[in-house]
Amino acid sequence: MRKSLEDGKNEPDAADFYYGEMEMRRHDSTRPPAERALLTAYWAVSGYGLRASRALAWLLGAMATTLLALLLWGFPAVDPKPTTTGRRVAVGQDVTLTTDTPDPVNPTGAWSERVTTQRFKKALRVVINSVLFRSSGQDLTTAGTYTEMTSRIAEPILLGLAALAALAIRGRVKR
Structure with missing residues (x-):
């Protein structure tokens, strides 16, 4: 859905989907701990580049x-x-x-x-x-x-x- 919103030039809603996508990756327990730690740092410091x-x-x-x-x-x-x-x-x-x-x-x-x-x-x-x-x-x-x-x-x-x-x-x- 994010891709279709980006293609439709609807950047604000696409950014919301991006944030949700990154949140799901951060909370996914099957991901390696190092990747989750990096995502957590990215979230804490800049809100995935959106805050x-x-x-x-x-x-x-x-x-x-x-x-x-x-x-x-x-x-x-x-x-x-x-x-x-x-x-x-x-x-x-x-x-x-x-x-x-x-x-x-x-x-x-x-x-x-x-x-x-x-x-x-x-x-x-x-x-x-x-x-x-x-x-x-x-x-x-x-x-x-x-x-x-x-x-x-x-x-x-x-x-x-x-x-x-x-x-x-x-x-x-x-x-």
Whole structure:
């Protein structure tokens, strides 16, 4: 029936049949557990690509979680400053210079001391860049690096599901 509704250009009703079809697949106990788990995740995150508000809520939740994690644990206590060292040489000899950047130091102290406007701006910049699959170029602690890597994988997927769901809304209103 879904196919005939699609052929008849009745996208809203075809989407309803698609949702029902996917629900039956998700609840089918004869399907492999991995497939059912994947369908359950697809349902929870975006309503099978048909619920834009659900996908946007997950995206905003993931971004807020990333922002909070970076704000509290992701940035070093003090930005590491590169130091260049060398030695004096006689006239006509080559100069050797070495630049070292110390490892970032994890922040310590109360959480209220870590939540500052400057750290919030940095965290917001990193989160927005991670949604678009770009590296922030910020010096991050180990926890911050792993947080950024995770968000660079998960958040673009959620953004894609939100875009897919927005197209589904367009198809429903198109009629």
